[in-house]
Amino acid sequence: ETDNPKEAVPRAIKTTIGRLVIFFVLTIVVLASLLPMKEAGVSSAPFVDVFDKMGIPFAADIMNFVILTAILSAGNSGLYASSRMLWSLANEGMLNKKLVKINKHGVPMTALLISMAGAVLSLFSSIYAADTVYLALVSIAGFAVVVVWLSIPMAQLNFRKQWKLEHSEDELDYKTPFNPVLPYITIVLLAISVIGIAWDSSQRAGLYFGIPFMIFCYLYHYLRFKKW
Numbered sequence: 001e002t003d004n005p006k007e008a009v010p011r012a013i014k015t016t017i018g019r020l021v022i023f024f025v026l027t028i029v030v031l032a033s034l035l036p037m038k039e040a041g042v043s044s045a046p047f048v049d050v051f052d053k054m055g056i057p058f059a060a061d062i063m064n065f066v067i068l069t070a071i072l073s074a075g076n077s078g079l080y081a082s083s084r085m086l087w088s089l090a091n092e093g094m095l096n097k098k099l100v101k102i103n104k105h106g107v108p109m110t111a112l113l114i115s116m117a118g119a120v121l122s123l124f125s126s127i128y129a130a131d132t133v134y135l136a137l138v139s140i141a142g143f144a145v146v147v148v149w150l151s152i153p154m155a156q157l158n159f160r161k162q163w164k165l166e167h168s169e170d171e172l173d174y175k176t177p178f179n180p181v182l183p184y185i186t187i188v189l190l191a192i193s194v195i196g197i198a199w200d201s202s203q204r205a206g207l208y209f210g211i212p213f214m215i216f217c218y219l220y221h222y223l224r225f226k227k228w
Contacts, residue, residue: 010174079115086111094221136205143197143206147214150190153183 002008031046034053045067051059087108090099099111125133156176160169169175176182197203 006173013174075119079112079119082115082118083108083112086114135202136209139197139203139206140209141206142203143194143210146190146193147210150187150194153186153190157183 031050034050035046045063047063047067048060051063086095086099087102089095090097090111099108099114101108101110103109122134122137125137157180160180163169163172194207197206
């Protein structure tokens with residue numbers, strides 16, 4: 001959607017990688033260095049735990065405010081993405097056409113309400129079933145994120161394969177560095193992350209529910225759209 005994708009997309013990719021390294025990788029390194037493994041979990045914010053141990057006054061409260069703001073921002077982004085995904089699936093004929101309806105403000109309200117209903121139920125589960133349902137939802141979400149990221153390098157490899165049938169790599173405005181080694185390395189690392197879930201009892205629900213759900217979706221798509 002950018003006016004100049006040849007410049008904007010490569011710049012966005014590079015800056016995104018830099019931010020991921022700074023805000024995620026380095027943060028995990030710092031937290032892992034300061035927080036004992038036995039005390040790490042999803043029931044409390046690790047930043048708050050670290051600041052409490054350091055004895056910094058009001059730091060935990062400030063961090064809780066920052067985390068709450070970030071969660072609200074992520075929730076708003078999630079609602080947007082979820083409602084638009086439902087709308088897109090309905091627009092492609094994979095879901096009920098009623099989800100395609102857009103109000104005068106350009107919002108797919110039916111899809112948004114369904115997304116909000118799921119979000120509210122998830123919120124209640126974090127209060128009344130934090131160690132069961134909520135933990136399962138967290139693990140399923142983590143599994144889904146890894147699988148989605150796993151599809152990206154696979155799609156990139158398939159794209160290059162099809163591209164070479166009619167084009168040359170010199171025609172590409174942006175080339176993946178270290179291609180084709182880097183996509184395969186990415187696939188291996190993400191696959192290891194998925195397999196590693198099996199050794200974490202609190203995260204195995206992602207495998208128990210995620211894999212059967214993926215199989216069901218593929219079977220549904222195959223049976224519905226196959227030309228008999």
